[in-house]
Amino acid sequence: MRISVIGTGYVGIVSGACFAETGHHCVCVDVDRSKVDRINAGLAPIHENGLDEILKRHVGTRLTATTDLAKAVHETEITFIAVGTPFDGKVIDLAYVREAARQIGAALKAKNGWHVVVVKSTVVPGTTDDVVAVELERASGKKAGVDFGVGMNPEFLTEGTAVDDFMRPDRIVIGGSDERTLAAQREVYAPFAGTPTLAVNNKTAEMIKYTSNSVLATMISFSNEIGNLCSTLGGVDVADVMRGVHLARYFSSLQPDGQRVQAGISSFLWAGCGYGGSCLPKDTKALSAHGAARGMPMPLLDAVIATNLAQPERMIRLLEKHFPSLRGVKVGLAGLAFKEDTDDMRESPAIPLARLLLERGAIVSGYDPIAKETAQAALPPGVTLVDSLDALARGNNAILLVTRWAEFRRLPELLKGLASPPLLVDGRRIIDPASVPAYEGIGA
Ligand code: NAD
Numbered sequence: 001m002r003i004s005v006i007g008t009g010y011v012g013i014v015s016g017a018c019f020a021e022t023g024h025h026c027v028c029v030d031v032d033r034s035k036v037d038r039i040n041a042g043l044a045p046i047h048e049n050g051l052d053e054i055l056k057r058h059v060g061t062r063l064t065a066t067t068d069l070a071k072a073v074h075e076t077e078i079t080f081i082a083v084g085t086p087f088d089g090k091v092i093d094l095a096y097v098r099e100a101a102r103q104i105g106a107a108l109k110a111k112n113g114w115h116v117v118v119v120k121s122t123v124v125p126g127t128t129d130d131v132v133a134v135e136l137e138r139a140s141g142k143k144a145g146v147d148f149g150v151g152m153n154p155e156f157l158t159e160g161t162a163v164d165d166f167m168r169p170d171r172i173v174i175g176g177s178d179e180r181t182l183a184a185q186r187e188v189y190a191p192f193a194g195t196p197t198l199a200v201n202n203k204t205a206e207m208i209k210y211t212s213n214s215v216l217a218t219m220i221s222f223s224n225e226i227g228n229l230c231s232t233l234g235g236v237d238v239a240d241v242m243r244g245v246h247l248a249r250y251f252s253s254l255q256p257d258g259q260r261v262q263a264g265i266s267s268f269l270w271a272g273c274g275y276g277g278s279c280l281p282k283d284t285k286a287l288s289a290h291g292a293a294r295g296m297p298m299p300l301l302d303a304v305i306a307t308n309l310a311q312p313e314r315m316i317r318l319l320e321k322h323f324p325s326l327r328g329v330k331v332g333l334a335g336l337a338f339k340e341d342t343d344d345m346r347e348s349p350a351i352p353l354a355r356l357l358l359e360r361g362a363i364v365s366g367y368d369p370i371a372k373e374t375a376q377a378a379l380p381p382g383v384t385l386v387d388s389l390d391a392l393a394r395g396n397n398a399i400l401l402v403t404r405w406a407e408f409r410r411l412p413e414l415l416k417g418l419a420s421p422p423l424l425v426d427g428r429r430i431i432d433p434a435s436v437p438a439y440e441g442i443g444a
Pocket of ligand 1 (some may be wrong): 007008009010011012029030031032035069083084085096102103120122123155156157158159437
């Protein structure tokens, strides 16, 4: 099929590249010329495992990038909108989605024949039908459902494993109010025959995405609340508590041969310094705001958000047990990206942690194996970036482990070799407390 994707951020470029990998022809569109040039040179605009290889295979043949949205729409049969939907502090900001819809609508005005427009961006229930379809109709002078189709296809990829998630999906959700719109999406995903595919209306597709993210955020904040209580109990480590919980057969099913198969959801029942990234923080806030606007407040979700916002402060309190005044104390942040295997700094707990430390007069440095340029831009001024974990370990009084990078599992070995090893404050609970000279951990 001939596909266009509007927006070449994390979702757009991964989707576009994977569409090409599955045999489709894909044109990726962005307003940012530097991203377009990078893609056309075969270079991924973001760090994502396996993405560079796919671009090298298909750029110039089945995959191209352009800033010319109208041309991309004219040359393709189906257009996915994958632009950002930030939270503006009160509600979801649909400015990018509206603008993309307006431009696609203007292109459709001059295009003959049926075309399908599918929203892939995460948008609150009602947006596809009440905002995108309306903008498309206004700009094109044509009728949704008659002259063109409007669908909703939420994206479930996780940064760090995005290519693998896309190529081996656990589910495909396609939304649309007419059979032709659904059929076009079925054709796009035909290479994934065998994957459960749910065809629903657009509002349900939108709601599935928010519910999926909200349940994960809820489990994380619940675990953190339990961890914070464990810290006050004495002699109870949340890591042991959660291991006991995970052994229930609904979290790790017992196979007939006696083996356990751990459900992936267990990994969200684990205490730490809080969730970040471009999705969970903004999607929980957007859904709660949407509920409030519809006269249906969501107090549970509000508590999930509040617990998460308080976790960085919990890390600081663990540090202050050893350094009651942080003035002049050298503190290193191990990991800056919001999660491992990505360079994405959006809403990373490293940002509030750095701010809180600087406010208290600490001397702050940071190390991340991949997030360097993105970290420099996102962190408050005053944080020095170092080039290796060894340098971070050697130069500080305390290390705060923020990101679950595999490399950080060698911290015990590294710290043991130092004459005056720093305190380790484990914000991800991946280090055995007994394996380092001085340890604090969320919920330990
Ligand atoms: P992003 O901010 O990384 O990328 C958006 C891109 O769209 C940018 O490159 C921007 O220049 C471009 N853009 C904006 N307006 C444009 C226009 N009119 N024409 C062409 N390009 C335009 O965003 P992202 O992280 O890829 O997220 C996109 C959407 O997908 C969001 O709604 C997000 O919530 C959702 N989502 C993200 C993830 C994730 O892991 N990042 C996962 C699932 C869903």
